[in-house]
Amino acid sequence: xxxxxxxALSTDLYELTMAAAYYANNEESQATFELFVRSYPRNxxxxxxxxxQQALEYLTRIKFTERHIEFLRKHPNFVAxxxxxxxxxxxxxxxxxxxxxxxxxxxxxxxxxxxxxxPIIEAQIVETNLLSIVNFQTLIASKASRVVESARGxxxxxxxxxxxxxxxxxxxxxxxxxxxxxxGTSNVLAGxxxxxxxxxxxxxxxxxxxxxxxxxxxxxxxxxPSNPAFLLDTYxxxxxAKTAVSLGVEPSLVRLDSGDRYSLSxxxxxxxxxxxxxxxxIFVSGDLxxxxxxxxxxxxxxxxxxxxxxxxxxxxxxxxxxxxxxxVALERExxxxxxxxxxxxxxxxxxxKQVHRRISRGMIQEDTIALDNEKPPPNTKPLLSEVMRxxxxxxxxxxxxxxxxxxxxxxxxxxxxxxxMHGSVKAPVRLSTRLQRLANSLWKNANR
Amino acid sequence: xxxxxxxALSTDLYELTMAAAYYANNEESQATFELFVRSYPRNxxxxxxxxxQQALEYLTRIKFTERHIEFLRKHPNFVAxxxxxxxxxxxxxxxxxxxxxxxxxxxxxxxxxxxxxxPIIEAQIVETNLLSIVNFQTLIASKASRVVESARGxxxxxxxxxxxxxxxxxxxxxxxxxxxxxxGTSNVLAGxxxxxxxxxxxxxxxxxxxxxxxxxxxxxxxxxPSNPAFLLDTYxxxxxAKTAVSLGVEPSLVRLDSGDRYSLSxxxxxxxxxxxxxxxxIFVSGDLxxxxxxxxxxxxxxxxxxxxxxxxxxxxxxxxxxxxxxxVALERExxxxxxxxxxxxxxxxxxxKQVHRRISRGMIQEDTIALDNEKPPPNTKPLLSEVMRxxxxxxxxxxxxxxxxxxxxxxxxxxxxxxxMHGSVKAPVRLSTRLQRLANSLWKNANR
Numbered sequence: 001x002x003x004x005x006x007x008a009l010s011t012d013l014y015e016l017t018m019a020a021a022y023y024a025n026n027e028e029s030q031a032t033f034e035l036f037v038r039s040y041p042r043n044x045x046x047x048x049x050x051x052x053q054q055a056l057e058y059l060t061r062i063k064f065t066e067r068h069i070e071f072l073r074k075h076p077n078f079v080a081x082x083x084x085x086x087x088x089x090x091x092x093x094x095x096x097x098x099x100x101x102x103x104x105x106x107x108x109x110x111x112x113x114x115x116x117x118x119p120i121i122e123a124q125i126v127e128t129n130l131l132s133i134v135n136f137q138t139l140i141a142s143k144a145s146r147v148v149e150s151a152r153g154x155x156x157x158x159x160x161x162x163x164x165x166x167x168x169x170x171x172x173x174x175x176x177x178x179x180x181x182x183x184g185t186s187n188v189l190a191g192x193x194x195x196x197x198x199x200x201x202x203x204x205x206x207x208x209x210x211x212x213x214x215x216x217x218x219x220x221x222x223x224x225p226s227n228p229a230f231l232l233d234t235y236x237x238x239x240x241a242k243t244a245v246s247l248g249v250e251p252s253l254v255r256l257d258s259g260d261r262y263s264l265s266x267x268x269x270x271x272x273x274x275x276x277x278x279x280x281x282i283f284v285s286g287d288l289x290x291x292x293x294x295x296x297x298x299x300x301x302x303x304x305x306x307x308x309x310x311x312x313x314x315x316x317x318x319x320x321x322x323x324x325x326x327x328v329a330l331e332r333e334x335x336x337x338x339x340x341x342x343x344x345x346x347x348x349x350x351x352x353k354q355v356h357r358r359i360s361r362g363m364i365q366e367d368t369i370a371l372d373n374e375k376p377p378p379n380t381k382p383l384l385s386e387v388m389r390x391x392x393x394x395x396x397x398x399x400x401x402x403x404x405x406x407x408x409x410x411x412x413x414x415x416x417x418x419x420x421m422h423g424s425v426k427a428p429v430r431l432s433t434r435l436q437r438l439a440n441s442l443w444k445n446a447n448r
Numbered sequence: 449x450x451x452x453x454x455x456a457l458s459t460d461l462y463e464l465t466m467a468a469a470y471y472a473n474n475e476e477s478q479a480t481f482e483l484f485v486r487s488y489p490r491n492x493x494x495x496x497x498x499x500x501q502q503a504l505e506y507l508t509r510i511k512f513t514e515r516h517i518e519f520l521r522k523h524p525n526f527v528a529x530x531x532x533x534x535x536x537x538x539x540x541x542x543x544x545x546x547x548x549x550x551x552x553x554x555x556x557x558x559x560x561x562x563x564x565x566x567p568i569i570e571a572q573i574v575e576t577n578l579l580s581i582v583n584f585q586t587l588i589a590s591k592a593s594r595v596v597e598s599a600r601g602x603x604x605x606x607x608x609x610x611x612x613x614x615x616x617x618x619x620x621x622x623x624x625x626x627x628x629x630x631x632g633t634s635n636v637l638a639g640x641x642x643x644x645x646x647x648x649x650x651x652x653x654x655x656x657x658x659x660x661x662x663x664x665x666x667x668x669x670x671x672x673p674s675n676p677a678f679l680l681d682t683y684x685x686x687x688x689a690k691t692a693v694s695l696g697v698e699p700s701l702v703r704l705d706s707g708d709r710y711s712l713s714x715x716x717x718x719x720x721x722x723x724x725x726x727x728x729x730i731f732v733s734g735d736l737x738x739x740x741x742x743x744x745x746x747x748x749x750x751x752x753x754x755x756x757x758x759x760x761x762x763x764x765x766x767x768x769x770x771x772x773x774x775x776v777a778l779e780r781e782x783x784x785x786x787x788x789x790x791x792x793x794x795x796x797x798x799x800x801k802q803v804h805r806r807i808s809r810g811m812i813q814e815d816t817i818a819l820d821n822e823k824p825p826p827n828t829k830p831l832l833s834e835v836m837r838x839x840x841x842x843x844x845x846x847x848x849x850x851x852x853x854x855x856x857x858x859x860x861x862x863x864x865x866x867x868x869m870h871g872s873v874k875a876p877v878r879l880s881t882r883l884q885r886l887a888n889s890l891w892k893n894a895n896r
Contacts, residue, residue: 168616
């Protein structure tokens with residue numbers, strides 16, 4: 001899908017109807033919106049921020065073309081909208097300021113990870129696409145970190161393109177999985193676009209193309225003499241392993257894609273070892289997730305690599321991140337107002353905020369969410385930094401490898417209870433006294 | 449993400465390593481692959497085919513550029529690959545034949561919905577991206593049809609862009625939801641690209657921008673005098689309803705996004721009716737799915753429209769469709785061979801196949817999967833038709849509205865047991881006697 005030039009329309013219609021209403025009302029307030037996650041996906045107790053690079057690219061590129069404007073002008077909702085608004089769209093650029101947690105940052109519920117301030121129309125229109133970008137990659141980076149943790153040091157390769165939610169989703173899932181700790185992906189485009197290492201062996205169809213498994217292995221080895229990799233489970237895994245070791249060439253790896261991966265990996269390892277092929281790696285795939293990998297590595301199955309597809313790229317056990325983007329402050333005619341929503345179960349915390357993290361002896365102790373102009377609590381570091389000012393990038397975006405390294409090192413500072421595979425524990429997060437007081441008073445007096 | 453020109457690399461690396469091995473072995477077989485779904489997502493007993501249009505566009509466009517080839521040439525897996533293969537990629541075009549079920553077709557497990565025949569390298573390389581396209585849209589069209597059924601005639605609007613798996617996923621989900629029976633989407637880009645009706649009102653942030661809810665409603669009504677739509681649950685839903693009816697303008701609709709939607713819709717309906725605003729519609733949203741909508745419509749909640757987001761665009765109760773693409777036949781030097789895989793629990797059925805549907809008194813009775821050269825069973829119609837011959841489209845692709853209409857009419861011919869919200873029932877599908885015999889004999893003698 002070629003939607004690059006059409007990214008301005010990648011938004012919910014209500015963002016544009018609101019924009020028209022703001023325009024009609026000469027609404028020139030400066031608004032601040034914050035993106036945060038209200039609750040964890042199932043069994044999670046932390047998240048890993050991802051998607052900021054695509055979010056910033058989007059903010060830099062958003063532009064309404066004449067064809068877009070023509071489309072809107074004819075839309076039934078816009079028939080009564082005055083020409084001035086379309087003229088406004090014609091000149092639209094994102095000119096706001098953005099603060100964000102760098103990709104790879106470990107964060108918790110209710111912490112703002114992205115803060116957008118600017119003319120209210122601009123800050124509003126970008127809501128939908130920012131959420132779509134950040135929610136998905138954060139979901140997958142977080143899931144990947146769980147899978148990688150369950151692998152206990154063995155390499156995990158993202159394998160899920162065919163079950164991802166479309167080709168772009170596959171590409172972004174590969175990126176987010178890499179941030180979350182995967183060593184690479186099967187997705188060639190992710191290698192090409194993002195420099196992520198790509199992995200691949202052969203499919204069952206290659207074996208089935210030839211009259212015998214031996215013939216198929218032989219032919220593959222001839223094409224890749226230095227590093228042939230064989231898929232063993234097309235017909236019978238152990239027979240295939242015996243064939244593989246009898247070819248006179250040491251495979252770089254063998255892959256098992258079905259059956260009882262624990263007992264098969266042990267038996268295949270023995271066949272390889274008995275044939276003196278101790279450096280041949282065992283690569284296991286097929287509907288794996290953090291729960292099944294945890295069992296395999298706990299039992300010390302002799303597996304060197306895991307390929308994880310569907311379960312990773314769809315975050316199958318909980319496939320949506322409930323990130324939201326809420327108005328928290330408004331500056332109109334020089335006066336600042338804090339904003340809250342008090343819908344049942346959906347209270348928001350007012351004001352532009354910063355998150356201060358206290359780390360002691362290398363471990364995360366507590367995060368304090370405070371107003372952005374509060375004095376930081378002692379011995380803390382702020383998690384949000386300025387990334388865009390008046391629509392321009394003001395920082396070097398970290399490389400993908402730097403983001404991956406950040407996630408790795410932050411996860412090491414995360415106490416074990418938060419990294420548990422099962423159940424979620426309360427986020428180590430508090431509001432500053434001043435923020436709590438402000439929130440209480442606004443919640444009580446929510447405007448009608 | 450601008451990946452249009454790079455779509456050739458949207459594939460798993462093993463497709464390309466196999467291609468290189470086929471090339472090195474002068475493998476010029478004509479292969480037939482079939483795409484089918486082995487098992488239903490949770491609680492489903494039928495599926496709706498979707499994504500064919502994007503699949504065919506992909507097959508028409510796939511092309512390796514010099515930059516792609518340079519990337520592959522430097523890839524560690526390809527260092528020993530000879531120049532001839534890169535030259536082959538440089539001239540690569542998809543020249544195969546494709547048969548498919550039209551979008552909107554109701555189908556069952558194990559039925560081929562797409563069949564690709566052509567030179568084996570071509571048919572192999574396209575596997576990953578075809579699966580990614582067809583799996584996702586089929587998953588969402590099928591989910592949408594459940595949600596629409598639960599709405600019992602009330603309109604369902606797809607609302608999920610912000611929680612979709614990235615912006616392209618949001619766009620494709622809107623398309624698939626429309627095929628599955630939604631009346632439209634909130635996604636403006638889906639309206640622009642596919643002509644899908646788009647819907648939108650206002651967000652909580654619009655209300656929060658002004659000092660009072662009344663002021664916000666007033667200002668919105670001034671911008672949209674003929675069709676103002678008000679969101680009621682920013683602070684207190686019933687207070688907001690009273691405010692909405694006191695403005696002297698009849699809203700086209702009001703939206704409830706949180707709280708007990710059953711009792712709130714009844715109370716809001718009464719407030720509207722008491723104010724003589726009987727034609728104001730009630731639009732309900734907020735974490736809805738087919739299960740909760742079923743409860744609301746069973747109890748006759750006075751709701752006119754449902755907006756369904758996260759649960760629909762991620763198919764949240766089961767977010768992956770296990771569509772696979774398997775080699776079923778191979779023609780080499782004029783000789784045809786049927787192909788099967790016998791991995792544990794993953795047997796495949798050999799041969800290029802057709803699906804014949806028997807409909808009686810307007811209802812689907814049974815599908816027979818037969819070899820494509822078998823005589824059709826009496827009183828059946830074939831479900832797969834030729835869509836591409838030697839890489840060229842040979843049919844007019846139905847419009848999106850035609851595909852949506854096909855789904856609607858096919859669902860009407862689907863017996864109620866298959867449309868149940870809970871549990872899945874056995875697919876009404878059998879193999880023809882000849883196909884069953886062929887499969888049995890190949891499974892027994894699976895090649896080693």
